[in-house]
Amino acid sequence: MTKRFPLILSMIVILSLMLSACGGRAAPTAASESSGGSNEPVTISMMMWGDPAELEVWKQIVADFHQANPNITVNVEVSDWDSYWTKLKTLLSANTPPDVFAMDAPLYLDYQSRGVLLNLQPYLDKNPDLLKGVYPQTLEAYKTPDGMYGLPRDFQTVVLFYNKDMFDAAGVAYPTADWTYDDLRNAARQLTKVGADGKTTQYGFYADPWDMELIWSEGIWANGGEIVSPDHTKTLVGEPNARKAWQFFHDMMFVDKSWPDANAALEYGGDPFLAGVAAMTTIGHWAVPGYAETNFKFDVAPMPAGPSGKATSVNSAGFVVAKDSNNPDASFEFLKYVLSEPAQKRLAELGFACPVLEDVAKSDAFLKQSTAINEQVFLDSLAFAHMKPVFKGYDEWSSAIGDGMAPIWTGEAELDPTLDAAVQAADEVLANNK
Amino acid sequence: MDYGLKPLGREKFWLWAMLTPTLIGLVFGALGSVIATIVLSFAKWDLLTSPTWAGLENYIDLFKDPKILLSLTNTVKFSALYVPGVVIISLLIAVLLNRKIRGLSLFRTAYFLPAVTSAVATALVWQMIYGRDTGILNFILARMGMQAVCWLCTGNAMYSVVIVNIWGAIGEGMIIFLAGLTAIPREYYEAAELDGANGTNQFFRITVPLITPSIFFMTLITTINAFQAYDYIYILTRRSQGDSSVPVMVFSIYRNAWNFFNYGGASAQAIELTVIVATLMAFYFWLERRYVVYE
Numbered sequence A: 001m002t003k004r005f006p007l008i009l010s011m012i013v014i015l016s017l018m019l020s021a022c023g024g025r026a027a028p029t030a031a032s033e034s035s036g037g038s039n040e041p042v043t044i045s046m047m048m049w050g051d052p053a054e055l056e057v058w059k060q061i062v063a064d065f066h067q068a069n070p071n072i073t074v075n076v077e078v079s080d081w082d083s084y085w086t087k088l089k090t091l092l093s094a095n096t097p098p099d100v101f102a103m104d105a106p107l108y109l110d111y112q113s114r115g116v117l118l119n120l121q122p123y124l125d126k127n128p129d130l131l132k133g134v135y136p137q138t139l140e141a142y143k144t145p146d147g148m149y150g151l152p153r154d155f156q157t158v159v160l161f162y163n164k165d166m167f168d169a170a171g172v173a174y175p176t177a178d179w180t181y182d183d184l185r186n187a188a189r190q191l192t193k194v195g196a197d198g199k200t201t202q203y204g205f206y207a208d209p210w211d212m213e214l215i216w217s218e219g220i221w222a223n224g225g226e227i228v229s230p231d232h233t234k235t236l237v238g239e240p241n242a243r244k245a246w247q248f249f250h251d252m253m254f255v256d257k258s259w260p261d262a263n264a265a266l267e268y269g270g271d272p273f274l275a276g277v278a279a280m281t282t283i284g285h286w287a288v289p290g291y292a293e294t295n296f297k298f299d300v301a302p303m304p305a306g307p308s309g310k311a312t313s314v315n316s317a318g319f320v321v322a323k324d325s326n327n328p329d330a331s332f333e334f335l336k337y338v339l340s341e342p343a344q345k346r347l348a349e350l351g352f353a354c355p356v357l358e359d360v361a362k363s364d365a366f367l368k369q370s371t372a373i374n375e376q377v378f379l380d381s382l383a384f385a386h387m388k389p390v391f392k393g394y395d396e397w398s399s400a401i402g403d404g405m406a407p408i409w410t411g412e413a414e415l416d417p418t419l420d421a422a423v424q425a426a427d428e429v430l431a432n433n434k
Numbered sequence B: 001m002d003y004g005l006k007p008l009g010r011e012k013f014w015l016w017a018m019l020t021p022t023l024i025g026l027v028f029g030a031l032g033s034v035i036a037t038i039v040l041s042f043a044k045w046d047l048l049t050s051p052t053w054a055g056l057e058n059y060i061d062l063f064k065d066p067k068i069l070l071s072l073t074n075t076v077k078f079s080a081l082y083v084p085g086v087v088i089i090s091l092l093i094a095v096l097l098n099r100k101i102r103g104l105s106l107f108r109t110a111y112f113l114p115a116v117t118s119a120v121a122t123a124l125v126w127q128m129i130y131g132r133d134t135g136i137l138n139f140i141l142a143r144m145g146m147q148a149v150c151w152l153c154t155g156n157a158m159y160s161v162v163i164v165n166i167w168g169a170i171g172e173g174m175i176i177f178l179a180g181l182t183a184i185p186r187e188y189y190e191a192a193e194l195d196g197a198n199g200t201n202q203f204f205r206i207t208v209p210l211i212t213p214s215i216f217f218m219t220l221i222t223t224i225n226a227f228q229a230y231d232y233i234y235i236l237t238r239r240s241q242g243d244s245s246v247p248v249m250v251f252s253i254y255r256n257a258w259n260f261f262n263y264g265g266a267s268a269q270a271i272e273l274t275v276i277v278a279t280l281m282a283f284y285f286w287l288e289r290r291y292v293v294y295e
Helices: A005-022 A052-068 A081-093 A105-112 A121-126 A164-170 A181-191 A212-222 A240-256 A262-267 A285-292 A328-338 A341-350 A376-384 A394-409 A415-432 B010-040 B057-064 B066-096 B104-116 B119-130 B136-143 B157-182 B186-194 B199-210 B212-228 B231-237 B249-259 B263-291
Strands: A042-049 A072-079 A100-104 A150-157 A159-163 A200-202 A280-283 A298-301 A312-321 A385-387
Touching: A042 A052, A042 A081, A042 A328, A052 A072, A052 A328, A052 A341, A072 A081, A072 A328, A081 B249, A100 A105, A100 A328, A105 A150, A105 A312, A105 A394, A150 A285, A150 A328, A150 A376, A159 A164, A159 A376, A164 A181, A181 A240, A181 A280, A212 A240, A212 A280, A212 A312, A240 A415, A280 A285, A298 A376, A312 A328, A312 A376, A328 A341, A376 A385, A394 A415, A394 B249, B010 B263, B057 B066, B057 B263, B066 B157, B066 B212, B066 B249, B066 B263, B104 B157, B119 B136, B119 B157, B119 B231, B157 B212, B157 B231, B186 B199, B199 B212, B212 B249, B212 B263, B249 B263
Parallel strands: A042 A072, A042 A100, A312 A385
Antiparallel strands: A100 A312, A150 A312, A159 A280, A159 A298
């Protein structure tokens, strides 16, 4: 015994150290006892991702909601993006989920298809007017054959941001709504500056090429390509039209050198536009509060047009109710409130996203924010926006493409064979998630 | 393992009494998850729906999935560079700092500092050092008339990351070796000096043999750490959306489970990692019986 004991002990220690990441079950949340009649006071728990500024606004929305519905108290919990999903999955698997939680549309089916969300259709049928006035493009993602399991709270269209100071200094005209991708490329070339030592000191353009939302889905659509087949069995980003978009971006980065490659971008904290070394970028409204803290002037323009016209991406964040919620009625009341004018106004003032309620989006609450940029562009972009695809296994699929293409953006791999391999890996993910 | 002290009679009782608190923690805190992981490694489980039996599928994937194989290769490469690096360098530094020199505590503090600093914060500083266009290291190289190196590009990233990890670990290694060194009686060195042994001879004939228990312990701990290394590597090699250009096993386990809903596959990877480390440990203990000297 004494001989073997230290070995066994050390093995147990090793195992437990290794497995600590796969942590145990969380303690049940002290909330939601009984739903009962509508007059009985209930407490619902609500979880979302976000930063401290967002928490403040949500606390305000929750307080307003409580004033309108004195019987319902909402406990808000905000985590950063990564820990949010880890925490959420743990709580769901322990059967102690929060009553209401935030959902990113592309990931929605990963949860809906696993039966952890409440079908909201019966409630929606009872409130036929609720979705009137909500931008229909933001509802699309939540529809399933047997109804909607989630409701949007805000949306994001991707637009072209440009640094006015850099345009002025270079004497280049600001981007317009008539711009094509060739105009973008020319301007980017003119705005790129190379120092005496051969190092680039200013880039014309930067967009993060990892996730489709920021640039490549827009580019593919504008070239007449598609992302995945409608039945989500085939990845189409390697088809001839889509390939033209990849080639275009690749050439901006490695022929024109007007777009910093992945290694250079990392040196500027991952966002050279924010760092003030790139003159243009394509991103959504969530970037505005961060950009507003810089000391350069910037504005926005619509995405440029490609051979097949203009295209951008629209994505929405929303709320869902847990299937195991003890207070589904109260939870739905809260979702309803999020779509109301006062709540949407508060969200608009927060400045991270566009309100889904058309009246609020077109009001001064959204159009006249403290950061003076042309907010109308975000709304107008809906006219040519494609929905960011939603399907089961999205995260893994998107990593197969993102990771697969990464060696291109560091300049270490050839475009065509790398793209072929990434498409193949992505198709395998789709097959595994049927 | 023949230790100098063997528990006898009443001592045996006290041995177990003292171990009980730790054992209770291990049995209730760790054993459950260990068993659960073993079971789950034979299942297909997405955490949200009931697990289904998968047989050996997850284990077959360990040898088939190129992403898993890459992470295993990276971890093995990393460990092969990291373990000897940490053990040798921290031993040398401990020997250098085990004498009466000026500013001794300053040096000791400097070497130990990384151990008590947030890994994420220091990794970000290293990122500035390694930067290709704006990095301090390339600035120095350029001043010396040398070509800039892309330290964190594929090909170099592994070595750059190993350097940072070694730098982060020598502080603790130094402490362990310093403790071992102070236990070596001065008389041995005095006797050796009288016999005319020089510094090198003293180091290899006296210090190294007498410090084998510390070397053994350090190698063991460092190996476990090597297979679990994650924080510096991830921060220095991350790409968008949680990707890494040097994916190691712990990274791959985490991502498979928490991002890709593949808890069964991740469990099989965890078991694989454990078996590898356990095999290495068994080998170390075998070596210990042969070569480690306990006074």
